[in-house]
Amino acid sequence: xxxxxxxxxxxxxxILFILGLVGVLTRRNIVFILLSLEIMLNAAGLxxxxxxxxxxxxxxxxxxxxxxxxxxxxxxxxLALVLQLHQRFKTLxxxxxxxxxx
Amino acid sequence: xxxxxxxxxxxxxxxxxxxxxTRLNAVHALLYLIVSLIxxxxxxxxxGAPFVAALEVIIYAGAIMVLFVFVxxxxxLGHQSVEQEHVWYSPRAWAGPSVIxxxxxxxxxxxxxxxxxxxxxxxxxxxxxxxxxxxxxYLLGVELSSMLLLxxxxxxxHLGRRxxxxxxxxxxx
Numbered sequence: 631x632x633x634x635x636x637x638x639x640x641x642x643x644x645i646l647f648i649l650g651l652v653g654v655l656t657r658r659n660i661v662f663i664l665l666s667l668e669i670m671l672n673a674a675g676l677x678x679x680x681x682x683x684x685x686x687x688x689x690x691x692x693x694x695x696x697x698x699x700x701x702x703x704x705x706x707x708x709l710a711l712v713l714q715l716h717q718r719f720k721t722l723x724x725x726x727x728x729x730x731x732x
Numbered sequence: 733x734x735x736x737x738x739x740x741x742x743x744x745x746x747x748x749x750x751x752x753x754t755r756l757n758a759v760h761a762l763l764y765l766i767v768s769l770i771x772x773x774x775x776x777x778x779x780g781a782p783f784v785a786a787l788e789v790i791i792y793a794g795a796i797m798v799l800f801v802f803v804x805x806x807x808x809l810g811h812q813s814v815e816q817e818h819v820w821y822s823p824r825a826w827a828g829p830s831v832i833x834x835x836x837x838x839x840x841x842x843x844x845x846x847x848x849x850x851x852x853x854x855x856x857x858x859x860x861x862x863x864x865x866x867x868x869x870y871l872l873g874v875e876l877s878s879m880l881l882l883x884x885x886x887x888x889x890h891l892g893r894r895x896x897x898x899x900x901x902x903x904x905x
Contacts, residue, residue: 632734633854634779642742642775646749653753661758661804665765669749672792676772683779686855688865691784692873695866698791699877703884705796709803710891716807717894 639680646673660715660724664708671701737839738778744832745771751828758804762797763829767836769793774836778843780853783862 650673653666675694682690712722719726748768755761769792776785866874 634735634738638735638738638742639775639779642745645746646772649746649749649753657753659758661800662753662761665752665758665761665800668765668792668796669752669768672769672772676775679776679779679781679784682857683781683853683855686857688857688862691781691857691862692866692870694784695787696873696877698787699880702791702796703880703887705799706884706888707891709799710888712803713806713892722807 634680634683636680636684639683640677643673643677643680646670646676658724660712660722663724664705664712667708668701668705671697671704737843738775740839741771741774741778741836744836745775748829748832757825759801760825762800762804763826764832766793766797767829767832769797770833771836774840777840778853780856781862782856783859 647670650666650669653669654663657663657666675697678690678693678697680690682688682693715727716722745768748764748771751764752761752768755764769788773785773788773793776782776788
């Protein structure tokens with residue numbers, strides 16, 4: 631029976647979150663931006679589960695469950711937006727949609 | 733070194749995520765992201781959360797990633813898809829993810845062989861405790877998340893329709 635130190639688990643979650651954040655900030659392909667968002671949501675869920683495991687409460691896992699639901703809804707809407715962007719501008723560059731046609 | 737499996741899995745997760753962010757090809761990035769999600773599921777298992785580990789594999793690595801694959805395939809219909817497929821699924825593309833996935837599988841088999849299917853964590857929270865808390869304390873949250881999923885469904889349907897020119901829509905009552 632082993633216990634994983636909470637600090638190490640949180641450090642892993644932090645590294646994953648920062649990698650996702652770097653992806654969102656540096657990539658301009660909108661599919662990669664969505665993928666990086668998924669990485670960030672997943673890292674946040676990992677932090678919840680690590681904390682829940684430390685205090686032996688199921689609440690952390692339930693928070694992960696809600697994050698999972700939110701990620702599923704966000705991805706379906708986001709990918710529909712990707713399809714629209716591709717239809718209108720024939721590109722996946724996020725900067726192509728930076729102007730509003732008021 | 734009782735915690736070695738955790739550090740090994742964490743290193744794999746970070747490596748795979750780093751490769752996701754730096755890939756140029758969307759399908760290659762997806763393959764590495766699936767490996768990264770499976771590694772995170774392995775971390776959940778080691779932390780003593782088997783229910784969430786199963787959900788991560790089924791919903792994240794299964795359903796959500798399949799959505800991504802569908803959309804990437806749809807975006808590419810017009811071009812020379814067959815040549816594109818050859819480039820995407822060349823042996824070099826899937827060799828990296830499969831090597832990492834085999835490493836994870838070997839670790840998983842080793843743990844199961846040594847501990848007989850139980851999680852190795854000292855503070856395991858099984859599916860039973862999670863389910864009881866989910867449907868008693870957090871019942872309102874479950875209802876709200878069902879509404880969120882419904883809103884996501886309607887929103888995706890509305891946004892995913894083919895774009896019609898403004899004039900043709902204007903003529904309708």
